[in-house]
Amino acid sequence: MLNLNKKVLKAGIIATVCLFSCTLCFNTATAKSRTKKSRANPKYIFYFIGDGMASVQIHAAEAYLAQLAEGDDVEGSIKADLLSMSTAFPVQGMATTFANNRFITGSAAAGTALACGMKTDINVISMDPTTSVSYNSLAEKAKEAGMKVGIISSVTINHATPAVFYSHTPTRKNYSDIANQLATSPFDFFGGGYWNNSGEDGAGMAEETAVANGFAITHSLTDLQAQANGSRVIAFDSVQDAGGHTGALYYDMDRSAVSGMSLADFTAEGIRILDNNDKGFFMMVEGGKIDWACHANDARAAIEDTIAFDDAIKEALKFYNNHPNETLIVVTGDHECGGMTLGFANTGYDTAFEILAKQTVSYEYFDANTWAAYKTAHENTTDIDADLWQIIFDNFGLDGAGLSATTDDDLTDYELEKLEAAFDKSMTGTSSNTSQEDSLLYGYYQPISVTLTHILNNRAGIAFTSYSHTGVPVMVLAKGKNESIFDGFYDNTDIAKKIAQVMRVDLNN
Template identity: 30%
Template sequence: MKRRDFFRNTSLGLLGTAMVAPVRTFARQISSQGHHARNIIFLVSDGMSTGTLNMASLLLQRKEGRQSHWLQLYETNQVARALMSTASASSLVTDSAAASSAWGGGVRVHNGSLNVGPDGTHYTPILQKFKAAGKAVGCVTTVPITHATPAGFCISNSHRGDMGEIATQYLPLQFDVMMGGGAHYFRADKRKDQTDLFARYSTAGYTVVRERTSLLALPEQHTRPLLGVFDDEGLPYSLDRQQDTRLQQQVPTLAEMTRQAIRQLRRNKNGFVMQVEGGKVDWAAHANDAGALLYDQIAFDEAIKVAVDFAEQDKHTLVIITTDHGNANPGLYYGDNTDVSFDRLQHYRHTNEWILNGITRNDTPAKVAERIAYAQGFTISPTDAAALLQHYTHLDEGGLYNPRKLPYKALAALQTTATAIAWGGMDHTADYVELAMLGPGSELLPAFVKNTDLHTLMLRATGL
């Protein structure tokens, strides 16, 4: 079935059933009356398997006595909900570039490509379309702003890894807000061409901010395009940031960046469209790092609250909440001490990344065990500590986002008994994923969609 017929038939079917279905929220009422969305906030927890969503909410329930904001939207029946197929043109298992391109360009492309088809065709990304229509646009992320997920909404490039080029491609687009990490792709001393892109952005009229205090100090009426870059690569994991005063002063949370972006973008009389990405959820899943994973998912959940609070006040905003693909399929497994084991996560101080980066080959097994106990509250045996330390004689573990080749897999295996969390692997999966919407346009959502269908849905929801 052609996409236009699919959505036409689906919309008519939903409008027919709306006469007898209970009204969910005021936002849904606006939508069902035929009003277009003026704004879209598209939230992506990158690499979020369903188990990640579930365990983050379980952690909040047991630690703070509350459901996650995402699952609370389900519990209170405030959203339209669907499953989404995530395949790319080259594989049932997508990467983030092809996944974001499916939303951004409306066409499935090969893994590794950003809105460039197998035949070389360049597809116009959706933020360029909305910018041309007069809306303010932007992206916010916890990984480099040049990374695959934001780039898929912004530019076309056949190689997602060419992030120095992507940083250059952003400049003439004059997007209104771009925030995340990735300073290495803007700094003259790190770029191959030795170009100072920060200086070029400033000359082009951008306000460039490099730390949290500068971002939060921007005046209410700030109107210049905003580039915020707060780390050389990805931003630190939320769990590690919570324990470091310097990082708290330097690096904003995803919720803070989202709030600042909305404050600036909402001034456009024609509305705005923005993407918000919890990108390090994916990095943590690749590392089988449970503490990093769940606390970054919770940080993403706080950004959901910022978006939903704004939408409920505004009444003209479509909020889309989803992920681009699953990753590693973590889950909480049955055992005699499952609850006690899982509850250890409430008291975690640091991630596996923090633990492993602080170990050297000259350490003793006792020192390794002491570091783990301090960071995560459980003790490993001298034999296990010695086995972990042995990896440091020749670091050789593969995997994405592991430049030092640290033994993430070995540490995760030791933690399974301590946390009751086990993993299906260390890479992306082909799972159908969660998709939720609220606000005008959410009535267009059928119960099952392809990732490319969201491109059409966003354009229809805004009347384009």
């Protein structure tokens, strides 16, 4: 401390003297004091990755929240209720996302760029395109440097985005290989959706290995909260198997129906458990289901998961407020998904985002529960009947049978026709994603529910151009130690390189 004060004093004297003599000296003194200021690495690095999240996913959530609160009819009430992603980050950069062998990237190649600072081919997990050389990830380098490491995701914990930080394998589909690399990892905390079971030595084997490697495994928030600060934990959600959702956390809009854990729960607990180390920690948090919702063109589910992602970021911001000089928070997306946009051909300049609130469950929950039950009970129904009109009204607020006094929610003839056609495809299972029209209308999704979300989205003034990722750039937000180096326009590999620079680690060795 005494030493530092002396240096500051000296710099001050030099600056004062030079102020009267030459600007060259002044610049030198400024450069020197800048070097001094950044000498210590930040102890705490937070890396948030919104899967499938570009600026439109963030702003759709902000516009929805504002119109829900204010309505959009009164002049002067049009605005956006900004998320912390828009208000709390002084630096907002932008990054390109292309993969080594494809312009529109996938989560494995994009994740490899974000974790290792290197381009690779589609589906490769943190290896070079020939899959003969493993790349180093920021998380591995953080561990080598003595930091604790936490990896959190709202999808399965051995899914592509979390996997790029702790594993190396030729394809993201090697789920059991990835699970075993997680189980033998030296990292300290993993949290999120239950790992995929595929592969002959799937989850059971990986859990045995993880326990032998010193991990406690928890299956509820209460169990997780009981784990001591400093312990090594793999934390799963309490609900994994219901609702056909493959081990990921539930969509945030369905979470209360099943008492599931939130991404913010995992983030808060991860921080509590990791925060007992002289050299600090590195934490990666993925909002993975923004992507899944956008693949399915479910705008409301995407919006709610974006808000849930923002809530997880708020946990890091709380931590930042207690450690402002020692923390760096970086937030980005790995790619856009769905070609989501604000504005639709039939609604022109009008928007009514608040009507999305009439959707009560995600497409996933609807398909697995409500629709599945309806279909079983109505095998021989050939047209949408009174039962289904009621279900549609209750779950999506769309009126095809005069169920409400208002006409605002009445379906148009065009919408009725689209919905009847989708109903037939869903009842008979004749939808084909190889037919050009079916693949345009339904993608790989349940025709009835994807048609319902399309109608609702479009009425709100939201549209999607794709069931896949798109090639638009993503935002890079930064707050904290060395935040200014994240300003500007660069490539996604540079995000990892910039973080490595701040951490003073070498990704190449």
